[in-house]
Amino acid sequence: MTASSENALRSSVPLWAGLTFASFGAVMGLALSDAIDSTTAMILLIVPAALFFQTMRAANRAANNRAPCSAKGEAQQRYIKRVVVFSSAYLVAIALQVSLLSDGDPSTAARVALALLPAFAIIGVFWAIGRLIVEEQDEFLRMLIVRQALIATGFALAAATLWGFLESTGVVIHLDAYWWAVAWFFGQFVGAIANRIGYGTWGAL
């Protein structure tokens, strides 16, 4: 492998993002199927977390290469920092949830707090995407982000609707509602592919 192709591989956001989601999905799959216990799942979550940081670094490199001194780059860098903060908070919240809920029987207030912590971290990522749309100065990139988010929303709503009706007829198992947020993030990849096909670029998320 040449130095340039190695560098391109290191900077490939879709590759690292795909690996992040694949590893996260694998860990969640193992945890949900009871193949591993919650403590093991918590430890294994380090893998997608590390891949996620690599994704953010690759995205940062790509943003710097695109426009080193424009306001667009600044908006994306702020977005990446916010996502890193909320993703780290999410991992800490999940770790707390796993360790505290497995230790005895916490009070209702503690359960509510433990449930809301990861939820607020995910909501933080939604907020970061909203801020990126507001702060992005490049109208073409802003259009791509909006388009990607709309496709993700359509994907998640369609998936939730299909699953809901299948669940009501007893064909599929019950899923906790937070999985639709995961479906929405997966929909972002669908949106990125649609942007690539329609506009020749993966977009800015």
Add this chain to the structure above:
Amino acid sequence: MKNRLRVLRAERDWSQQQLADRLEVSRQSVNAIETGRYDPSLPLAFRIAEVFELAIEDIFQREA
């Protein structure tokens, strides 16, 4: 909408990145406009016209 962005840029020997820097947009934006995949807003069209020191209609034309 058709445009003469690629020709005008070539006449000035500017790369897409150089034009993007002048317009304060991303290189992808310039590429998308040049290839006709994206029609710029009126404010951006005015900025493009200013950079090339031309009227908007000298750069952008309606499809026949």
